[in-house]
Amino acid sequence: MVQGGRAARHPLEPAVREGRELLSGEAEEKLAGALERVSRALEGLLREAAGARGLSPIQARILLHLRHRGDGLRRVGELAREFGVAPATVSGAVAALERKGLVRRRSSPGDGRAVALALTPRGGALARELAAWDLPLRRRLAELPSGQKEGALWLLLRLIDGLQEEGAITVSGMCVSCRYFRPHAHPGAARPHHCALLDAPLGVGELRLDCPDHEPAAAG
Ligand code: SF4
CATH class of the missing domain: 1.10.10.10 (Winged helix-like DNA-binding domain superfamily/Winged helix DNA-binding domain)
Known part of the structure; x- marks a missing residue:
């Protein structure tokens, strides 16, 4: 909805901006x-x-x-x-x-x-x-700005990868758990990560969830 020529603010937006208010103390539990x-x-x-x-x-x-x-x-x-x-x-x-x-x-x-x-x-x-x-x-x-979507995607991929390490899920095929994945290989670039198999930079939005060429990274 647009009010007075400006997009209406979502009721949660001020709390999200301040961060501490929404996520104080028990952030992990709330997430x-x-x-x-x-x-x-x-x-x-x-x-x-x-x-x-x-x-x-x-x-x-x-x-x-x-x-x-x-x-x-x-x-x-x-x-x-x-x-x-x-x-x-x-x-x-x-x-x-x-x-x-x-x-x-x-x-x-x-x-x-x-x-x-x-x-x-x-x-x-x-x-x-x-x-x-x-x-x-x-x-x-x-409805979310692309920066927030990329941040959320990165967070969720890391969580899925971590849960795989914990043995809680068995999903495979993701870049973040692949031996060819080079995170942050191109700091500051629009496509900061790298696939060593394809020899190509990867933006967060290009990270794969089920790549057929995925090979598990060595543990540890
Ligand atoms: S081989 Fe596939 S899963 Fe592995 S880094 Fe490259 S694109 Fe990602």
């Missing part, structure tokens, strides 16, 4: 609580989008994941690791998706014995519909 609320909201949005299409949340996640991966081929074990659930959970969801004609199994290129998963045309169309499941969050994020 963890806020992240937990966002996480619950996202779970609810996915459940709603999936349920409206006769899917369970894990079935929707599988369709979205297969859509997002351009090659369209993933193994059950890989998906189970990616989602942090038991292989049997993914197997059951894949079997349901096959019965619905949304996913099919086929031989993996280069390894005739391995079976991989791909979307059917119907599955692809449903996955395109589902892709808008997190629109309410993305609309809110779009």
Whole structure:
């Protein structure tokens, strides 16, 4: 909303600017609580989008994941690791998706014995519909200045990386946990980080969450 030619200030803005007022003392606890609320909201949005299409949340996640991966081929074990659930959970969801004609199994290129998963045309169309499941969050994020978005992305990537080290999540494929990643290799540049594999600078917005060339950095 615009008031007197100036954008209206969000009610939280003064407290955010002063920092100490909002984050005094128990900053970590408040941040963890806020992240937990966002996480619950996202779970609810996915459940709603999936349920409206006769899917369970894990079935929707599988369709979205297969859509997002351009090659369209993933193994059950890989998906189970990616989602942090038991292989049997993914197997059951894949079997349901096959019965619905949304996913099919086929031989993996280069390894005739391995079976991989791909979307059917119907599955692809449903996955395109589902892709808008997190629109309410993305609309809110779009309102933020780009500097705040880059800062938030960097923070979240570091948190995910740290939680991986703690063994709390198994997501892989992120630049920040990759042996080729050179953080802050170009200080002061618009693209301050570097990928040694691509030999290319990376801006925060270009950091990957699921790079197929990712190789884990040595521990420690
Ligand atoms: S190989 Fe991929 S994950 Fe690793 S630094 Fe380069 S772009 Fe990032």
